[in-house]
Amino acid sequence: MSSALVGDRPGPAAATAAPAPARRTRLVALPEVRWAALATAAFLLAFPLDLAGAPAWAWGPLYALCYAAGGWEPGVAGLRALRERSLDVDLLMVVAALGAAAIGQFLDGGLLIVIFAVSGALEALATRRTADSVRGLLDLAPAMAVRVRPEGADGAEGVEGAAGGEERVAADALRIGDIVLVRPGERLPADGAVLDGSSEVDQATITGEPLPVAKEVGDEVFAGTLNGTGALRVRVGRDPADSVIARIVTMVEEASETKAPTQLFIEKVEQRYSVGVVVATLALFVVPLALGAAFTETLLRAMTFMIVASPCAVVLATMPPLLSAIANAGRHGVLVKSAVVMERLGAVTKVALDKTGTLTEGAPRLTDIRTLPGAGLTEDEVLALAAAAEHPSEHPLARAVVRAARERGLALAAAGDFAAAPGRGVRAVVAGRVVRVGSPDRLLDTADEASRTSVMAVDAMTRPAADGDARTVVLVVVDDVPTALLRLADLPRAGAAEAVAGLRGLTGSSPVLLTGDTFDAAARLAQETGIEDVRAGLLPQDKVAAVREWEERGERVLVVGDGVNDAPALAAAHSGIAMGRTGSDLTLETADAVVVRDELATVPAVVALSRRARRVVVQNLVIASVCIGALVIWDLAGHLPLPLGVAGHEGSTILVGLNGLRLLRSSAWRHGGDTT
DSSP states (O other): OOGGGSOOOOSHHHHHHOOOOOOOOOGGGSHHHHHHHHHHHHHHHHHHHHHTTOOHHHHHHHHHHHHHHHHHHHHHHHHHHHHTTOOOHHHHHHHHHHHHHHTTOHHHHHHHHHHHHHHHHHHHHHHHHHHHHHHHHGGGSOSEEEEEOOTTOOOOTTOEEEETTEEEEEGGGOOTTOEEEEOTTOBOOSOEEEEEOOEEEEOHHHHOOSSOEEEOTTOEEOTTOEEOSSOEEEEEOSOGGGSHHHHHHHHHHHHHHTTHHHHHHHHHHHHHHHHHHHHHHHHHHHHHHHTTOOHHHHHHHHHHHHHHHSTHHHHHHHHHHHHHHHHHHHHTTEEEOOHHHHHHHTTOOEEEEOIIIIIBOSSOEEEEEEEOTTOOOOHHHHHHHHHHHHTTOOOHHHHHHHHHHHHTTOOOOOEEEEEEETTTEEEEEETTEEEEEEOHHHHTTTSOHHHHHHHHHHHHHHSOSSSOOOOEEEEEEETTEEEEEEEEEOOBOTTHHHHHHHHHHHHSSOOEEEOSSOHHHHHHHHHHHTOOEEEOSOOHHHHHHHHHHHHHTTOOEEEEEOSGGGHHHHHHSSEEEEETTTOOHHHHHHSSEEETTOOTTHHHHHHHHHHHHHHHHHHHHHHHHHHHHHHHHHHHHSOOOHHHHHHHHHHHHHHHHHHHGGGGSHHHHHHHTOOO
16 A cells, blocks of 8 residues: 555644655566566457457467467466476466467467466565555654763764763664663664653553553563654663564564465465376377377367366456455445455454454544633633644644634634643743643642632543443633633544444344553443443553464454554454555555545445455355366366357356356445345
């Protein structure tokens, strides 16, 4: 996926601290893509000329180019495998294509070559892009760090800026016990604990928490997270190679490798099929010759068997329904990365959902305003003052307040004498009035008892009765008088409850909420969306452990997430879906499918569509197997004319292709949204 799907937050701090983008693989940079493109182009030029009855000199060289461009790599690989006493289906396809060409069926052979060349190109592209994105994750952690030198220490040789008490060193040169200085807007270079200072750190990349977390002396911090407005001195607690962000990379790579046994099983089936067809073809040629049969007739019969036994119909039995389902899902905002993924999505038995940015919008919104007794201001007046004071701030809560004021069409006055204190809030002079916006506990430190009682009473009256209120409360103080309470929350996505119900109907079990956020926040969201199983306060490795636990019980787990911290779980799961607009670069690459428009309702719809595609695949496999079996038996038991064999082979191919293309219809998506 292109990183254009990922929206960066505005603001100078974010701009200066943004990590370098992951390296991108250009389509034409891969040789598999170039050869597949050349083979396809040659085939598309040759086919209409052949169909129109043009002379052989016009289309013959084009078919030859198609065979050479698309077949030389699998052919060479197959010959190398033969030297290692292994026979794969790619070599069989090349031999079948050449056999078809030998008896004049250039179109059949060319189509077979193109199908396998394009498939190999897509696989190579997906593999390279995933590797690039995993390596790009390491760019979240800065390359350099400011290390605080012990008093009296000499400047280290080869260290940038080794002056005074600070020195710039490579982040990977840090060691446990080193002290680093992290200035406002910078990313932390290592895992450790705060030694001095206070700030708010955006650690959504690690924990998925939607809001920056206040950090004070003794609190744990992680490499790659973004520091807020305060300066921190951090004592390094882990070697850079063992940081959480580095372990995420390792977990993604290891989890991806755990899918290899399925591929090994497929290769074993291909091996047996390939050996069986080759042995049967050779037997049909050698045995009759030994018994005195005519050479030409025997060769023709063997080539006929090679054609009718070739798995073109089997390939098309699987690909058209899955590719049609992929195209249909794409029209409805879900990008499924391969036919294998589309097939796997229909097999899921358990769904795990991330919280922030997946079930929720991923950004706080103002939900209500409660003016305090004696405030003397209306809700709009309070909101206009608070938004004007918050306007210079880049805190997510401040942006939510400003957004709410703009949505109401309120004019914002210029703010002067602006100051921000981490963990406390902001102070500014707006239209001659001193406005403070921030934590009620901190802002009421100097207030009289009557004011504190009034604020707490209003807060208690407006707080929902359910345990675990996930909303953030902000106090507005005007001219030292507590004026109003603002409530903000990361609200559930539209249709979240319906999506959860749809997934429950498809899998027969309630989805699970996996989140790094607090249990109270997760429990409230679960209650609103109908989720029964909540697992909160999880780091990336905890999510992976939960997924593997379910997988070991025989579940096929689908993980839906958007953050870097979700990537290992996406890779470890049977299938993974990422939310496209809020999804991190690594998550988009690791996931098997991407919900481009962030419409959560499309998740159960694409799972149901996959199940329908699997049913059509089974239908096609039955049709293809019956046709191929009948043609092979006819050829073995009697005399199957070559034209009739080709007609039967192509007829079964067209039949299963048309059956699969039914999933292109829009009605397939509507039916796909059903839970039946």
